Amino acid sequence: MPGGAWGLVLVAGILECAWALGLKWSDGFSRPWPTALTIIGALASFFLLAQAMKTLPVGTAYAVWTGIGALGTATLGIAIMGEPATLLRIAGIALIVSGIIALKLA
Template sequence: MNGWGVLALAGLAEIVWSQSIKPTDGFTRLGPTVVCVLLGASAVYLLARAMQTVPVGTAYAVFTGIGAVGAVSLGVVVHGDPVSPERIAALALIVAGVVAARVTV
């Protein structure tokens, strides 16, 4: 798999990791905390692998962009987080930035 594919997997791992934080209840629950730490380590490992071929700054920006959009989207769909035109516009700008980062490298 090429660096961009690994980077996409890293972003997906970050999304899952972000959702695994709350169940740890402030890292007071052992099982969820172990899952959270493993997911976080997996995301960073995949990011490091992607950075072998994708420029560091671009990889990190895309990684965090995927994670942010995914985390907010899951928050809205799963947890009923609020939606507003401004929030949708912010997410659209992040997606546009990720796309621009990809096509300009």
């Protein structure tokens, strides 16, 4: 995969966003298709993260993965789910981005 282990973490983080949103759309796992897609997305995300951790430090890989998931999910929550885009929320997202960059450079 282009980007090697970091590419895997990126895709795993994007899939984390997908399954996190899927949890909402599954309506407590009461809707079959969103539930199935959520479970598939979660398993794929975990698998890719595990592959990346073969060569990356566990703490860094996990923190970047969760950061991508939190950043993406918060942003998508604002963009497509109508969640409020308050100044404090935007500042929190900016701090997550800063943390991801710092961990990637460490």
